[in-house]
Amino acid sequence: MNGSKLPGAQDAEKSVLAFLKTGLEKRCFEAVMMSHRVPAGDGYAYVLIKDPALLEGASPLPPVIPVQGAKALSALTRWGPPKETILAVMHPCEIRAAVELFKLKQASLDHIVFLSFDCPGVMPLSDYVKNPGEADRTYAAARRKWESAKMRPLCRICNEFVPAASDLHIGLLGAEEGSAWLFPVSPEGRRIMDSVGLETAVSSDAWEREAAERKTVREKERQEAHQVSRDRVSGPDGLLAAFSSCINCHNCMRVCPVCYCRQCYFDSEAFKLPPENYVERARKKGSLRLPADTLLFHLGRMSHMALSCVSCGTCEDACPMDIKVGQIFSLVADNAQKQLNYLPGRSREDPLPASVYQEEELEGVEKPYVETYSRTGDRDGAGSENQ
Amino acid sequence: MSGAFTPKIIYFMCGWCGSGGSETAAAYHLRYPENVLPFRVNCTGSLSSVHILRALIEGADGVIISGCHPGDCHYEDGNFRARRRVATVKSILNTLGLGEERIWFRYVAHGEGKRFVDTAEEFNDLIAELGPNPLKERNDT
Numbered sequence: 436m437n438g439s440k441l442p443g444a445q446d447a448e449k450s451v452l453a454f455l456k457t458g459l460e461k462r463c464f465e466a467v468m469m470s471h472r473v474p475a476g477d478g479y480a481y482v483l484i485k486d487p488a489l490l491e492g493a494s495p496l497p498p499v500i501p502v503q504g505a506k507a508l509s510a511l512t513r514w515g516p517p518k519e520t521i522l523a524v525m526h527p528c529e530i531r532a533a534v535e536l537f538k539l540k541q542a543s544l545d546h547i548v549f550l551s552f553d554c555p556g557v558m559p560l561s562d563y564v565k566n567p568g569e570a571d572r573t574y575a576a577a578r579r580k581w582e583s584a585k586m587r588p589l590c591r592i593c594n595e596f597v598p599a600a601s602d603l604h605i606g607l608l609g610a611e612e613g614s615a616w617l618f619p620v621s622p623e624g625r626r627i628m629d630s631v632g633l634e635t636a637v638s639s640d641a642w643e644r645e646a647a648e649r650k651t652v653r654e655k656e657r658q659e660a661h662q663v664s665r666d667r668v669s670g671p672d673g674l675l676a677a678f679s680s681c682i683n684c685h686n687c688m689r690v691c692p693v694c695y696c697r698q699c700y701f702d703s704e705a706f707k708l709p710p711e712n713y714v715e716r717a718r719k720k721g722s723l724r725l726p727a728d729t730l731l732f733h734l735g736r737m738s739h740m741a742l743s744c745v746s747c748g749t750c751e752d753a754c755p756m757d758i759k760v761g762q763i764f765s766l767v768a769d770n771a772q773k774q775l776n777y778l779p780g781r782s783r784e785d786p787l788p789a790s791v792y793q794e795e796e797l798e799g800v801e802k803p804y805v806e807t808y809s810r811t812g813d814r815d816g817a818g819s820e821n822q
Numbered sequence: 823m824s825g826a827f828t829p830k831i832i833y834f835m836c837g838w839c840g841s842g843g844s845e846t847a848a849a850y851h852l853r854y855p856e857n858v859l860p861f862r863v864n865c866t867g868s869l870s871s872v873h874i875l876r877a878l879i880e881g882a883d884g885v886i887i888s889g890c891h892p893g894d895c896h897y898e899d900g901n902f903r904a905r906r907r908v909a910t911v912k913s914i915l916n917t918l919g920l921g922e923e924r925i926w927f928r929y930v931a932h933g934e935g936k937r938f939v940d941t942a943e944e945f946n947d948l949i950a951e952l953g954p955n956p957l958k959e960r961n962d963t
Contacts, residue, residue, distance in 0.1 A: 665917065668918060669919035670918075670920070670956075671956045671960055673919070674919075674920065675960055675962055675963065679962065716880060719880075719881055720958075720960070723961060724961065724962050724963065728876075728879075728963070730879060730963040731872065731875055731876055731879055734875045734879075734914065734918075735871065735872040735875055737914050738871035738872070738875065738910060738914055741910065741913075742910065763918075766917060770913050770916070770917045771910050774909055774913050775906065775909070775910075788906065789903070789906060789910075792899060793902075794893075796905075797905055797906070800908055800909045800927050801927050801928055801929065802926045802927065804937060804940070805940070805944065
């Protein structure tokens, strides 16, 4: 894969913005959806930019993910695809979630071109809001050196910082300080680069090598971190301790990009029961925590979305009680996805694992039948013949 | 079997084969433990993962799910979908150390009365050996 070195050597972000500006001016795409610092200066939001002049304040590498980009894209395309090409600049995990939402028929990807970048991770939202100005500077420095200590715990162990399903990719790994490469990943990406007037002459070898090395390291770190989480939450004691401070705000569900249901089962009337039910359960258990079913909410949500979870960590950012919900979900999701050999957001073509099946698969799940179970012969009236 | 403990077992069976198996068992006067509580669902493919989880949190020591054999599903592929769903629930419980061995998935055909009672009996013995489900005793769920 050959790419192009973006002109301008001071700041990678500025080079990217210059490319976007040219593209918008030449109408290679009609609008750009990307993070933009809010006017108050204390946060970032996704905006749809039509006026090239307004790209000035946009941020291709924002220090936080306040709203998951897939949700922003879903809001934009829920009624169908836009008529003109829109370029969406998003973190790799956001693009992967958008691909999942596309498969779940909650977003349209026609006329959407994804621009991704080597993601250095983002800061925890709670750290950022304490002192946004300071955090912006801290993040800029940490991002340049690929220091992960300031990033969110899930970003530190992310091994999908280079997405497979984007159209254009900005390579930062292995590039000189302040410079960036632009690689076309899909034919659509190549068309845009051609129309902007960027030649694709630079080899991507150096970048690919660096990215592959980092991925290997990250995969090891991910496994180690997951083992730590697993040791911590394993068993009823560990798990209930991990979720004990949950205040039932359901923020984790509301911000989750792949929890797309307009009516969540756990918010529905079907989940609310008459008082007798709760009293009976209190009688059985001795007492009952209210509102009830906190653990069922979390486990149920896992069973609903684990196969599409992209480990983006938005749930953890949204938790007011600092529950490590993203790390637990990421651990659970990784294992559930491995079992069905599915990586969410890997491609638009992979079918959702819950929507398909193989006739021969999952051998361990069905319990093999022992023809004559030892105790059956003892029962009254039980014929020993196989009926 | 350990003395006092009688497990509570929920047996989800599909309306076509699984519960047909229980009818055949009845016709042949085959018995299964009385602490195994049968629940008919239309198709195992329509059984929500939440029902399995809720059973385990709210008092069951084990859950069995029986649907039609591969190729026999009344709705073509409900049993295959159920297998994927049960696999996912088992994977979640396994990762979190909540006892995935307390969930069994086994195909039982309409005529397999003996297979039905054997499954109930065998699972009952297994759970009796495993002891009470620790999750059901927690009041802070």
